[in-house]
Amino acid sequence: MYDLIGDIHGHATELVLLLEKLGYERRQGVFSHPERKVIFLGDLIDRGPQIQEVLDIARPMVEEGYALAVLGNHELNALGYHTPHPKRPGRHLREHNDRTTRQHEATLRQLDAGQLRSALDWLRTLPLWLELDGLRAVHACWDEPSRAALAEGLAEHGGLTPSCLQAACVPGAPLFPHVEVLLKGKEAKLPHGISFFDKEGHERRSFRTRWYADPRGQTYRSYAFETATIHSSSPLAIWILESANPYPVDAKPVFFGHYWLRPDCPAPLAQNVACLDYSVGKGGLLCAYRWQGEQTLRQEHFTWVPSTHGPQAATLTEAPASSAPI
Numbered sequence: 391m392y393d394l395i396g397d398i399h400g401h402a403t404e405l406v407l408l409l410e411k412l413g414y415e416r417r418q419g420v421f422s423h424p425e426r427k428v429i430f431l432g433d434l435i436d437r438g439p440q441i442q443e444v445l446d447i448a449r450p451m452v453e454e455g456y457a458l459a460v461l462g463n464h465e466l467n468a469l470g471y472h473t474p475h476p477k478r479p480g481r482h483l484r485e486h487n488d489r490t491t492r493q494h495e496a497t498l499r500q501l502d503a504g505q506l507r508s509a510l511d512w513l514r515t516l517p518l519w520l521e522l523d524g525l526r527a528v529h530a531c532w533d534e535p536s537r538a539a540l541a542e543g544l545a546e547h548g549g550l551t552p553s554c555l556q557a558a559c560v561p562g563a564p565l566f567p568h569v570e571v572l573l574k575g576k577e578a579k580l581p582h583g584i585s586f587f588d589k590e591g592h593e594r595r596s597f598r599t600r601w602y603a604d605p606r607g608q609t610y611r612s613y614a615f616e617t618a619t620i621h622s623s624s625p626l627a628i629w630i631l632e633s634a635n636p637y638p639v640d641a642k643p644v645f646f647g648h649y650w651l652r653p654d655c656p657a658p659l660a661q662n663v664a665c666l667d668y669s670v671g672k673g674g675l676l677c678a679y680r681w682q683g684e685q686t687l688r689q690e691h692f693t694w695v696p697s698t699h700g701p702q703a704a705t706l707t708e709a710p711a712s713s714a715p716i
């Protein structure tokens with residue numbers, strides 16, 4: 391059976407506390423459990439203060455068979471950032487600019503050249519999704535057409551090779567939209583004239599959809615992950631209804647991270663859908679789900695430790711009671 395763990399983002403102290411809470415013990419330097427395995431849901435790197443320490447915990451667990459892991463958007467971005475562009479000398483598959491460098495800068499600062507090379511060599515061996523007996527895992531969104539397109543692309547390129555990364559990391563390349571869906575989720579445009587400001591103060595005219603939900607009868611506000619900041623109660627545009635691909639209620643439970651949910655009361659988003667990212671990187675919780683084989687997910691199987699860093703660590707109990715992202 392599996393213990394699924396959401397985005398860690400370089401928070402090794404919390405990871406150790408969570409693994410110990412889940413009953414894992416460190417033997418010869420590697421955390422293991424006699425009956426259970428961890429599934430890391432991606433975004434182990436960037437942002438936090440202990441990125442190499444997180445890799446030093448997760449990688450041996452995976453290599454020795456005590457854990458599985460999927461790639462997050464931060465890991466795929468790192469692979470693209472460090473892979474030379476085959477047709478543009480001196481450039482990389484992921485452009486080096488202020489934005490892309492800022493997103494990756496904690497990793498660039500904390501890892502030396504050898505550690506970085508070793509981390510990238512490991513990351514490129516990880517899958518983009520996991521389909522196991524009784525459950526599915528992906529970083530942001532399970533979408534069958536995009537997953538099938540990526541499966542075909544990966545087979546064609548022989549895995550996450552430089553040619554596959556070129557097809558996946560460069561805007562306009564054939565696998566790029568599918569990788570965006572699985573690793574960053576889906577977005578849709580707000581009605582004309584409506585916008586909101588995100589956490590960084592940028593004006594946004596699109597929102598992140600609750601892709602697993604049936605959009606019929608929903609409003610922009612109820613169908614958005616940004617429930618706290620989008621106030622439009624207009625019904626969704628027809629094209630949003632028509633392009634949606636809700637997660638079937640009888641499909642295997644799916645687990646993902648990525649959405650920076652508010653660290654209030656972790657719970658399933660639907661009976662077979664759970665997000666485990668409760669924003670440890672912003673002073674929230676590092677969250678896990680202890681799966682026992684169930685098809686209908688249970689709130690009491692969520693477990694977590696609070697962040698030991700960050701401004702919200704002391705005020706968690708005051709967070710409002712909703713599962714809106716922050």
Ligand SMILES: [Mn+2]
Nearest residue numbers: 433462463648
């Ligand atoms: Mn992410």
